[in-house]
Amino acid sequence: MNPPVDNRASRPLRLVVLVKQVPDTANVTGEAMKEDGTINRAALPTVFNPEDLNALEEALKLKDRHGGRVTVITMGPPAAVGVLRESLFRGADEVILLTDKAFAGADTLATSYALAQAVKKAGAFDLVLCGRQAIDGDTAQVGPQTAEKLGVPQITCVSRVDEVTETRVVATRSVEGGFETLESALPALLTITSEANEPRPPSVKLAMVYKDIAAEALPGYDDTYLDPEADEAQVCMLDRGGRPVCRAKVVQWDHAAIDAERDLVGLRGSPTRVKEIESVVLAQSEARMVEATEDGIAGLVHELIEEHILG
Ligand SMILES: Cc1cc2nc3c(=O)[nH]c(=O)nc-3n(C[C@H](O)[C@H](O)[C@H](O)COP(=O)(O)OP(=O)(O)OC[C@H]3O[C@@H](n4cnc5c(N)ncnc54)[C@H](O)[C@@H]3O)c2cc1C
Structure with missing residues (x-):
């Protein structure tokens, strides 16, 4: 039976969401791969990694219930600012x-190191929320590795956040053949699955507020802006028409800003190499119809045993 959802107001929560901009694998075209077999990212539209939208929605729901602040972090090229703008539009x-440039070519080890350094730099937190998995790299390693590097407990594959109090979180995770409900002390890291919620759409009102926020990240940042204890966390910037736009700006950090060791980020910090990507196309001749008769099935089973596919 589902445990009751706790709606008691606890103190405002400090929530960090890690999001990734990924190639839209649902719209792969002939130009998606280069001749050398690597991904032609320039030819692919990019999207908000789907389960990161679920992680963001879970954070926004917790903020709606308990109050608090949602900080969204992404590591990527300047164009990745797109997912940050969309995060602002959603709340x-x-x-x-x-x-x-130092972050380029990162594997999961180097990615999680950079993200953990950034989370530490952003200040004290109660929960870090990630998607379970990115649809390009697909490893589902970054969340767990980031938790390790932050030294906090993790609950992975969360399909429901049941309760958050001042000191603990209770969450239900999907496991093969059922569900597990776990409790953890805060701070903690959760990886969220698509079962958890239906992400809210971007708000037209917020899109109007942030519409002129620079597509290019702004240089410099204001530490007080990131102070989670500050009552008034608003900062203002001028939009292109000279009007003040408040509440958020794109903070841009390089490896030095997050105190990351140069040899631990990007390609230099990545022991993994993707040597080759193969496009597997199954030819129709490899498919065979089996008659749904006793003889047909017996023949198939015999063949599978012969091929050592069935033991
Ligand atoms: C085809 C292909 C194969 C690859 N194989 C490997 C491999 O075998 N081993 C390896 O180490 N690397 C591999 N990589 C590199 C890997 O994709 C990158 O390290 C990537 O930055 C993170 O791994 P992921 O995409 O698997 O993320 P996942 O671990 O699947 O992501 C889980 C969650 O972590 C967060 N997250 C991940 N990346 C970011 C980011 N840049 N910014 C903010 N949040 C983020 C998001 O919340 C995301 O939902 C591969 C890349 C490609 C394109």
């Missing part, structure tokens, strides 16, 4: 872009 309070 995030502050957004941070980790961008630096």
Whole structure:
């Protein structure tokens, strides 16, 4: 039976969401791969990694219930600012872009190191929320590795956040053949699945507020803006028409800003190499119809045993 959802107001929560901009794998075209077999990212539209939208929605729901602040962090090229803008349109309070040539070519180890350094730099937190998995790299390693590097407990594959109090979180995770409900002390890291919620659409009102926020990240940042204890966390910037736009700006950090060691980020910090990507196309001749008769099935089973596919 589902445990009751706790609606008691606890103190405002400090929530960090990690989001990734990924190639839209649902719209792969002939130009998606280069001749050398690597991904032609320039030819692919990019999207908000789907389960990161679920992580953001879970954070926004917790903020709606308990109050607090939602900080969204992404590591990527300058164009990744797109997912940060969309996060603002959906209700995030502050957004941070980790961008630096030094971050390029990162595997999961280097990615989680940079993200953990950025989370530490952003200040005290109660929960870090990630998607379970990115649809391009697909490893589902970054959340767990980031928790390790932050030294906090993790609950992965969360399909429901049941309760958050001042000191603990209770969450239900999907496991093969059922569900597990776990409790953890705060601070903690959760990875969220698509079962958790239906992400809210971007708000037209917020899109109007943030519409002129620079597509290019702004240089410099204001530490007080990131102070989670500050009552008044608003900062203002001028839009292109000279009007003040308040509440958020794109904070941009390079590896030095997050005190990351140069040899631990990007390609230099990545022991993994993707040597080759193969496009597997199944030819029709490899498919065979089996008659749904006793003889047909017996023949198939015999063949599978012969091929050592069935033991
Ligand atoms: C085809 C392909 C194969 C790859 N194989 C490997 C491999 O075998 N081993 C390896 O180490 N690397 C591999 N990589 C590189 C890997 O994609 C990158 O390290 C990537 O930055 C993170 O891994 P992921 O995409 O698997 O993320 P996942 O671990 O699947 O992501 C889980 C969650 O972590 C968060 N997250 C992940 N990346 C970011 C980010 N940049 N910014 C903010 N939040 C983020 C998001 O919340 C995301 O939902 C591969 C890349 C490609 C394109």
